[in-house]
Amino acid sequence: MLAGVILAAESSKNPILPATNEIIWGTVAFVLLLLLLARTGVFKQIERALAERTARIEGKLEKAEQIRRESEETLAEYRALLAAAREESNRILEDARRSAEQVRRELVQKAEAEASRVFQRAQEEIRAERDRAVSDVRRQAAALALQLAERVIGESMDEARQLRLVDRYIEEITPGA
Secondary structure, rough: HHHHHHHHHHOOOOOOOOOOHHHHHHHHHHHHHHHHHHHOOOOHHHHHHHHHHHHHHHHHHHHHHHHHHHHHHHHHHHHHHHHHHHHHHHHHHHHHHHHHHHHHHHHHHHHHHHHHHHHHHHHHHHHHHHHHHHHHHHHHOOOOOOOHHHHHHHOEEEEEHHHHHHHHHHHHHHHOO
């Protein structure tokens, strides 16, 4: 019966499966090849090459990780420097604003003080002019009073008498001044 199955299997050949003797000789050849490669040390060389390649890749990965950490540190330093620069610029701007405000206040104070001095000088000049005008009016009034008195009396008066008369007249015109 077994022979019948093998015979039936051979007669209905499967195009995918090779013949049995080919499978056996192929397996033997493969085992011999593996033994030959193991004896000559090819597997050790392959293993060494793979280990070197793995070590190189791991080294490059470690180096890349180190570079990444360094770049993150550098980025953090730059960000800190940028923040410090921003704070410094804000401080400088605030100082400039305060200085400008102080200068403005000083200028306003100086202008107000100058205006006050000009106003006081103007008031003093007005008082002086008023005093001069009052003085002029008194002199003119005294002169007119003398002229009138001379006409009324019909005689001229001596200087002492004129001064007494003028003083009395001025006191009558400006009581308490």
